[in-house]
Amino acid sequence: MKTVDILLVEDNRADIKLIEECFKELTIKCNISVATDGEQAVNxxxxxGGYTESLRPDVVLLDLKIPKKDGFEVLKEIKNDENLSGIPVIILSSSSLKNDIDKAYALKANFYITKEMDIENYIQIAKYIEDYWLSKSDKRAI
Known part of the structure; x- marks a missing residue:
């Protein structure tokens, strides 16, 4: 089975560490690259901007409240670029405001998850991606 390449766009070091630890528990192999601001993510x-050798991620985990370019701007750039628009984008945000959720989906986010400071929530995020990826792999084999 192919390694799943994940781009995690997150500026909170504790969240980065927690997410990386949760993905180590999965049956699929994941390679996580981290961008700590929106400009770096887009590059x-x-x-x-010095990232010419970067791997194209299979999925993007995107925080909304990041420096330089916020998550909405990054999401808009991804979904408006024909070379990137097919990459699934999962929003990970501390915001549960209806306006933020609606805006993310209007910009074509694939999924919106409200972050909680609970390891179980992060494990669920990792399992969601694992389930999605395994089901996607099964469909390719048919």
Whole structure:
């Protein structure tokens, strides 16, 4: 089975560490790259600004409240770029405001998860991606 390449766009070091630990528990192999701000994320995705050798991620985990370019701006750039628009984007946000959720889906986010400071929530995020990826792999084999 192929390694799942994940781009985690998150500026909170504790959240980064927690998410990385949760993904180690999965049956699928994951390679997690981290961008700590929106500009870096866009450069990695578009392979510009010193990131010409970056791998194209299979999925993006995107926090909304990040420096330089917020998550909404990054999401909009991903979904408006024909080379990137097919990458699933999962929003990980501390915001449970209806306006934020609605805006994320209007910008074509694939999933919106409200972050809680609970390891079980992060494990569920990892399992969701694992389930999605395994079901996607099964469909390719048919």
């Amino acid at each position: 990695i995705l578009k392979r510009t």
